[in-house]
Amino acid sequence: MNLDAVAKRAGVSTATVSRVLNDLKVVRSSTRARVLKAAGELNYHPNLHARSLARGKSRTLGILVSNMENPFFFDIYRALESAAHARGYEVVVANTDYRSEQLVSSVRLMIGWRVAGLAAIVSEMDANLMQALNDSRIPIVFYDVGTPRKNITNVRVDYRKGMKKIAGYLHSLGHTRMAFVGHHSTLGPISERRKTFLETIARFTPGTEGQIVAGADGLEGGRQAARELLASNFHPTAILCVNDFMAVGVLRELRDQGIRVPNDISVTGFDNIKLAEFCSPALTTVHIPREQIGQTIFENLLPDSKRDQMSGREILIDPELVVRESTGLARKTQNSAGGKEKSLAGRSANS
Amino acid sequence: MNLDAVAKRAGVSTATVSRVLNDLKVVRSSTRARVLKAAGELNYHPNLHARSLARGKSRTLGILVSNMENPFFFDIYRALESAAHARGYEVVVANTDYRSEQLVSSVRLMIGWRVAGLAAIVSEMDANLMQALNDSRIPIVFYDVGTPRKNITNVRVDYRKGMKKIAGYLHSLGHTRMAFVGHHSTLGPISERRKTFLETIARFTPGTEGQIVAGADGLEGGRQAARELLASNFHPTAILCVNDFMAVGVLRELRDQGIRVPNDISVTGFDNIKLAEFCSPALTTVHIPREQIGQTIFENLLPDSKRDQMSGREILIDPELVVRESTGLARKTQNSAGGKEKSLAGRSANS
DNA sequence: AAGAATTCTGTAACCGTTTACACTATCACA
């Protein structure tokens, strides 16, 4: 079931078979028909390894994702894939599960497969690996890599703007004690989002206190973070979560402790995954256009276009506030230990 | 950056380099060291296409999934992948999105890649394609294919048992008007699950009426189905959903219509995804052990073992009832139009 | 009907590995 077999059966050479299969219109149509018939009868499927080896290049794109389980990333993947398919590219995806060891082996795999381009939607990317990737000469686009660097192209959500919108909205509802719930990989000590939160609070919502809590990602992590937060002596009137999943976890814990949302505490998410609309109460969140992100990544991955591939660029994506049921007017703070102007505190729960 | 380059740099032949890279211990350790050094300096990554071409077989498994977005399938995938990695196999996954056209092209891709085995976790599999796959001589394991067939190995959840448990439980709470919410691909006119529901109702919960509603899969589909159900003149005291996602959609709609769960209506899911524990109210559902499924699929995919690959077998997985907050005692039916014994009705909403 | 132009097809080298086989060191032992 290789080219040879088809060639024999059709009474032509392998070259001709190859031409037919690749739709080069140089072949006489009668020959073409004979070849297709033979291929069909033999149930022939070209060996794609041999093909990419011979061609020296593939039309396959690689995608690295930290957490495919999060529909947010999944949607990006889906958009990217559909853009790729539309242009005749295949896509292989590796889920790294936030494990850098897994990431390393996935990268090795992608390079081994000689993918035509690589989309890195991973938060556990470290400097070494980024260097290695750049050395590999594979076109690569990062999504939202924490610390921007020269020569890498990076599609990024404007978190600053999103944070401003959501914190501003909460502030307009009278909230002055806000907590930020993130997970470890978004909240390292030098994390940009951590800074963004603190700066936003400080600059745009005067007289507001802030607190940061970190946990694992996901539903469990959200619940756990809420637990810690409620056990602490910081009594927030609003809890801002780094993504919707964690927010749903937070909602769950509040409910278990008999705290009403939004009457007692307001909760917000980030991403606007489908679930945000379906949970109870429905989440106020920030919509991030995943389709746009996926498409943008794809477009910047393609070798075409006049812009030189190697000079990295930074693409900013705009988020949009979506108000639902989980936010409301701030309750009178029952034990505000004095809301002075300089009260901005940013102690992290995981020191 | 091919074997040749490394060989030159290390002053050996390509054969030796290959042997080093494949860990054949026939190489003298001093040579070995030189080769590894050269490979490292050149930042060499073997071309996996060439490798599988030369070897004539790959250690890559293919997975076809209808809906990777559903964490239920994702968990199976994850378990399968981790089992595979533990045995040195790679895994490529294709998401078919319930589109049979997409499935066809994914299958083509997998065959083209000459995967060592194929896991089909798809519900849109039709008879033709299954035939084609069997002809391709690739070991293949199906998950829960609707209509069992000779010569294919199929890992299946014992839905009958799960349905019995959940319907029996509801019956013990006094429910006698149950609706079943499924999506199109699980509820074709000849679907097994549809039959299972009806038979279970008939045999194990005497005096119970049943109704079937179908929609799209997922949160939206669940909401839509609930909407239709509530608009009909069948007034269920319990709604059984084919999976947890649809159940959450149902919960949402009930809440929007001011119907309390479980006080007014009980709702159940299926699968026991993480969300089932975190939504409000937490779902009573049926736990399906995804890790076990993933592992089982992998084990049955391997060429090892004395059991002949080609004689298909059927493996049944046992589900377990999980009671949470979404079910309670049946309310007195407000307009039961006479619950006679023969009242089992099975009209589908989408005729 | 012959030559030129054009269209179609075949030959063979190549892509980057693996691996059977042959060969050369190295070593143990008489």
Added chain:
DNA sequence: TGTGATAGTGTAAACGGTTACAGAATTCTT
């Protein structure tokens, strides 16, 4: 110091395609 045995390495033929190049077949000119 030869003689096997053994350990280490190289040569070259696959693997299954693609494609430059050349050659054959067809069509177009005159």
